[in-house]
Amino acid sequence: MTEYQTLEHDVLIIGAGGAGLSAAVKASAAGVKVGVVSKSLLGKAHTVMAEGGVAAAMGNVDSRDSWRVHFADTMRGGQYLNNWRMAQLHAQEAPERVRELERWGALFDRTKEGGILQRNFGGHRYPRLAHVGDRTGLEMIRTLQDHGIHQGIDFHMEVTVLTLLKDGDRIAGAFCYDRERGRFRLFRAKAVVLATGGIGRAFKITSNSWEYTGDGHSLAYHAGAELLDMEFVQFHPTGMVWPPSVRGILVTEGVRGEGGVLRNKDGKRFMFDDIPPLYKNQTADNEEEGWRYTQGDKEARRPPELLTRDHVARCIQREVREGRGSPHGGVFLDIAWIKERVPNGAEHIKRKLPSMYHQFKQLGDIDITKDPMEVGPTTHYMMGGVKVDADSQMSAVPGLFAAGECAAGLHGANRLGGNSLSDLLVFGNRAGEYAAKYAKENSAAAIDSAQIETAARAALEPFERTGGESPYAVQFELQDMMQDKVGIVRVEDEMQQAIDEIAKLRKRAEKVFVPGNREFNNGWHTAMDLPNLLTVSELIARAAAERRESRGAHFRDDFPEKSAECGKFNIVLRKGNDGEPVLERRSLMEMPAELQQIVEEMK
Secondary structure (H helix, E strand, O other), X not given: OOOEEEEEEEEEEEOOOHHHHHHHHHHHHOOOOEEEEXXXXXXOOHHHHOOOOEEOOOOOOOXXXXXXXXXXXXXXXXXXXXXXXXXXXXXXXXXXXXXXXXXXXXXXXXXXOOOEOEEOOOOOOOOOEEOOOOOXXXXXXXXXXXXXXXXXXXXXXXXXXXXXXXXXXXEEEXXXXXXXXXXXXXXXXEEEEEOOOOOHHHOOOEOOOOOOOOHHHHHHHHHOOOEEOOOOEEEEEEEEEEOHHHOOOEOOOHHHHOOXXXXXXXXXOHHHHOOOHHHHHHEOOOHHHHHHHHOOOOOOOEOHHHOOHHHHHHHHHHHHHOOOOOOOOOEEEEOHXXXXXXXXXXXXXXXXXXXXXXXXHHHHOOOOOOOOEEEEEEEEEEOOEEEOOOOOOEOOOOOEEEOHHHEEOOOOOOOOOOHHHHHHHHHHHHHHHHHHHHHHHOOOOOOOHHHHHHHHHHHHHHHHOOOOOOHHHHHHHHHHHHHHHXXXXXXXXXXXXXXXXXXXXXXXXXXXXXXXXXXXXXXXXXXXXXXXXXXXXHHHHHHHHHOOOOEOOEOEOOOOOOOOOHHHEEEEEEEOOOOOEXXXXXXXXXXXXXXXXXXXXXX
C-alpha cells in the first residue's frame, strides 16, 4: 500500500498565479474551505513576468474607449474564432476587476487627474493597459497574495500534481507529491480549479519559466475534458536573442508602446512594408504619425510596431530569413532613439521602463537608454487549452474548472497583449465563484484507491530501473523537435514527422532512469513533467496539421492564406476510449445580432 498524507478541501485550486489566486479569493469569500497547490514557492508564479499592463476599457486616457471597442478589438485579434461570450464578459467585467485590485492596494501609475494611467499596446485601438511601470504582474500577485492571505486559504507550496482523481464522471481530487521530500499527498475536493498556466517548456526558445510544462492541459485531457484551439501557440515577437545570458527573456510590448521601433540591419523600419488589410485604416503609414500616436495624439493612428503579435513575429522572421536580420538572428528594437524627441530622454526611459532598464543592464550589460536590443520571436503564450463554459468556467468533467492560460476560448487565434492579465482576473474570479457554488451543492466524492496505486507506481518506476536514459535528454530532444517542426512556420510533412517522433519519445520517456532518492531530485521532477510535455506537444501538432490555413498565431507555409471554410470552426481534441486523441471540427457558436453589429461598426 502506498503511503500518503490526506488533506481535504471543498475547492482545490492548482496553480498560484493570477488566475489561481483570483479563484481562491472568490471561492473563500463564498464561505467554502479552499486549498491552493503551487508547483513553486508562493510569489514565484509566472504572472510576475507580465510587465506591460492589464487591458481594461476604463477610458481614463481616451474617453472614446468602451467595453464595445475592447470586445471588437479582442474578436479581431482572435480572427473571430474566439468564444464571443467570453470576449463579451471579459470586456465588460475587466474594469471592475482592475478597480477591485486598486481597492485591495494595487499601486497603479496615475494620470495627472489622479485616475489609473493607461498605455498603448498592440492590437488595442486606444490606450487601455492599466500598469505599474513595467512590473504590473508583480504588483498583481503581491496584491492578490496580501488580500488572499487573510481569507483563510490553505497554501501548499512546492507540490506537483501527478493525476486528477475521479468518482465516475465527476472530479474527486488530486494525487500529488511534495517536491522537497518526495512524499505523496492526496487532496480530496468537491471541485478542482486548474490554473496552471502554459506550455512554453515544450519548445527550445521560450519566455516561460520552468513550471510551464503543460500540467493543467495534460491533467484535464487525461481526466476526460475537451481541449480547444491547441494549434494556436503565440510567439511573442520580442524576446532577447543576444547576449546568451538573457536569451529568451521577454522585452515587454510596453517598449514599443512608449515609442520603441523595430529596425533591420540596414536601419530600416521594416514594419511599414507589411500592414494587413484588416488593420490598414488604423495603422500609421509614416514615422511622424506613429510617433504622435505614442505621445497621446488622439487623431494619429498607431505605428505598425503595435500591430498584433503574430504579424510582428512573422515580419521579424521574414527579415531574418531574407538576410536582413541582426548579427545573432534577430532584429533591433530601439527605444534609445526617442532621446532625439524627448527632453532628458534617458531618465524618461528609466522612469517608464524601470524593470527593462535594470534587468538588461545587470544581466546582459545592455543600456537600453543608449543601445538597441537584439530581439526575435520566443514561445510565449498558449491560446489553446481546456474548453470551458463561458459563464462558469467548468469543463466537460463535472466539478473540474479551468481559468487563465490553461483555459481556452477568449483569445481565439491570437491573444492581444494585456488581455492575459484581465483574463486572469475576470475568469479566475468566475471560476472561484462557480467552483464554490458547485462544492456547496454536491457532497464529497468517493476516492478510488486503485487510481492512487496506479499513479504512485508509475511515479516511482524511474527509481526502480538499474539504468537507462536521462529524462533531460528526452526533454531536450522534444524541445528541439517542437521548435524546428511545429514552431512559428509550419508545413504538413514536418508536423507529421513531429507526431511520429513524439510517439518514439514517449516510449523512451517510459524507460527513463533517475538515480538518487526522492528528496528534491530534479531528475525525478523532469521525469514527472515529461508525460505532460509529450501530451501537449502531440495535441499541438495534431491540431496544427488539421488547420490547413494561416490564421492568427498559426502560420502554414504550405497554406499561407486564410480559408473562409476554416474560419467557421474550432478544433476540439479529447482522449478516446483507446487512449488515442480524437479530433473534431466544431462549428462556431452563432454570435447574437447586437454583438455582430458591434463588430461590424468597429471594423
